[in-house]
Amino acid sequence: MNETRSYPRHIRSDAGDIEFRLMSRADEAAVLAFAQKLPSHDLLFLPRNISQPKVLSAWINEIERGAITSLLAVKDGEVVGCGTVVRDPHSWSPHVGEIRMVVSLDVRGAGVGRALSQETFALALAAGLEKMSVQMTVDQQAAITLFEGLGFKAEALLRDHVRDVDGKTHDIVMLGHNVAQVRAQMEAYGLPGAVQH
Numbered sequence: 178m179n180e181t182r183s184y185p186r187h188i189r190s191d192a193g194d195i196e197f198r199l200m201s202r203a204d205e206a207a208v209l210a211f212a213q214k215l216p217s218h219d220l221l222f223l224p225r226n227i228s229q230p231k232v233l234s235a236w237i238n239e240i241e242r243g244a245i246t247s248l249l250a251v252k253d254g255e256v257v258g259c260g261t262v263v264r265d266p267h268s269w270s271p272h273v274g275e276i277r278m279v280v281s282l283d284v285r286g287a288g289v290g291r292a293l294s295q296e297t298f299a300l301a302l303a304a305g306l307e308k309m310s311v312q313m314t315v316d317q318q319a320a321i322t323l324f325e326g327l328g329f330k331a332e333a334l335l336r337d338h339v340r341d342v343d344g345k346t347h348d349i350v351m352l353g354h355n356v357a358q359v360r361a362q363m364e365a366y367g368l369p370g371a372v373q374h
């Protein structure tokens with residue numbers, strides 16, 4: 178999925194220099210440390226709890242299988258964010274990619290999430306995906322703001338869809354972006370290349 182974008186890349190954020198690079202098995206311990214520091218509420222949008230070593234190991238297997246591409250945001254050698262594109266070429270939605278993103282509490286509000294969402298979106302575009310989806314608990318305002326800014330629109334609200342460690346349920350909102358349709362519209366308006374990487 179990553180052959181058309183090259184890494185590492187560096188960006189300047191309010192938290193300093195951030196490196197974006199692809200995640201591999203060598204990052205297992207660093208990503209586990211990152212995940213275990215996140216508030217568990219911030220992991221509710223994920224299908225599995227990535228702060229558990231077994232889940233992380235399965236995630237890396239999926240990266241090696243090619244079903245998942247994950248980008249790490251690294252600051253001074255420490256993982257401070259992760260943006261992921263998940264797809265299933267053997268399902269009825271081979272053209273759809275799901276984006277998942279999380280940033281460590283220490284660097285929130287410094288623009289890392291914005292840059293990571295753009296880079297992850299670009300990666301999904303470069304992979305030729307036609308539609309993208311993203312989901313989060315409804316209180317993740319920063320995430321909703323970021324993805325709406327990229328052109329995502331609300332498509333579904335799933336009530337009481339996830340249950341937290343205290344047994345409380347939360348609603349999930351799903352946003353979608355029909356990239357192929359936007360690209361076709363831009364071409365119709367004479368703007369070819371406007372949504373290319």
Ligand SMILES: CC(C)(COP(=O)(O)OP(=O)(O)OC[C@H]1O[C@@H](n2cnc3c(N)ncnc32)[C@H](O)[C@@H]1OP(=O)(O)O)[C@@H](O)C(=O)NCCC(=O)NCCS
Nearest residue numbers: 219278279280285286287288289290291313317318319320
């Ligand atoms: C979503 C997330 C990755 C954003 O990371 P971040 O590094 O803090 O993002 P940024 O610093 O780039 O800020 C993003 C934008 O959201 C805005 N924002 C931040 N908190 C907000 C809030 N409570 N309400 C509304 N907007 C908010 C910021 O103002 C910023 O917009 P601006 O650049 O126009 O000012 C982070 O909040 C997170 O990890 N959340 C938990 C995981 C999650 O739910 N992910 C969503 C699933 S994809």
